[in-house]
Amino acid sequence: MATHDRTIQDGAPAIRARGLRKSFDEITAVDGLELEVRAGEIFGLVGPDGAGKTTTLRMLCGILDPSGGEAEVAGIDVIRHPEAVKPLIGYMPQRFSLYGDLTVGENLRFFANIYRVSKADRLAREQTLLDASRMAPFRDRLAQHLSGGMKQKLALACTLIHTPSVLFLDEPTTGVDPVSRRDFWKILYTLVKEGVTLVVSTPYMDEAERCNRVALMAKGRVLLCDTPDALRTRMRGDMLEILAEPQRRVRDLLAALPAVQNVQVFGDRLHIRVADAARDEAAVAAALHVPEVTVTSIRRVVPSLEDVFISIVSEDA
Ligand SMILES: Nc1ncnc2c1ncn2[C@@H]1O[C@H](COP(=O)(O)OP(=O)(O)OP(=O)(O)O)[C@@H](O)[C@H]1O
Ligand SMILES: [Mg+2]
Secondary structure: OOOOOOOOOOOOEEEEEEEEEEEEOOEEEEEEEEEEEEOOOEEEEEOOOOOOHHHHHHHHOOOOOOOEEEEEEOOEEOOOOHHHHHHHEEEEOOOOOOOOOOEHHHHHHHHHHHOOOOHHHHHHHHHHHHHHOOOHHHOOOEHHHOOHHHHHHHHHHHHHOOOOOEEEEEOOOOOOOHHHHHHHHHHHHHHHHOOOEEEEEEOOHHHHOOOOEEEEEEOOEEEEEEOHHHHHHHOOOEEEEEEEEOHHHHHHHHHOOOOEEEEEEEOOEEEEEEOOHHHHHHHHHHHOOOOOOEEEEEEEEOOOHHHHHHHHHHHHO
């Protein structure tokens, strides 16, 4: 892909938000948000439904007026100059609307026109984007006839047609199959190599693991912000993984144990949080030593980001 020409000054953060707030009548969607995203990083915004991710992204893109606070993107005050920031950013909303009755090529042209991309730039950019997303053979296909994964790739290409330097993606791969998700991330890594800053909101913890830094959001606030590895060390206590059946009975037995702080189901496994794995493992094994339960394994595991998130959100509640 062409090297983009709007790089952010060395050392300056790509995004800075201070005390950012948004209320809708009595609902406070974003409640004094503090955020700093470095130029060239992949920054994840992770949080449950209603955490305020979309509202935050929309304010940072200059689409939604905040109720208070400050926000700067690519060195521009978004609140005072929302229009000035738009040529520098790309925003892929949670429900990106492609024009189903336009072809892949026509959709790209439509977005190029909105962003006033010159014809020469557009043709070059279109080719690069279609090649990078392996969509060139589908240039003449109607968007409504694309698979879910391809629709998302086209939406991303439309968001990139004007070569933005900061890219905001709101749950870009929700509902997309794992293979297409991997493809999609490959494109994102290419962009980052070119110096684009990425902000991605996601409900998927494996996607959060791909980010350089992650902000854990709940109730309109950032609870913690750090690298995935550092976040893992913030979790208090240890994580034990239990493989035992019948799961419901096992869950009840574990939940009743004083040593167990939290029980989460991950498919056929249970993750339980204890203060000290070395000390508490015996008590857990003893509690499951009943005739109706078959234990396959009990082992200490490195907490996943999901474990960390659940642990932190439940402490905050
Ligand atoms: N236009 C609006 N009018 C009223 N309330 C709103 C509006 N937009 C968002 N909210 C409320 O603000 C809160 C935060 O919503 P937001 O969409 O930002 O969360 P989110 O983290 O993106 O959630 P999701 O994972 O469901 O997309 C929610 O309680 C939501 O109902
Ligand atoms: Mg949302």
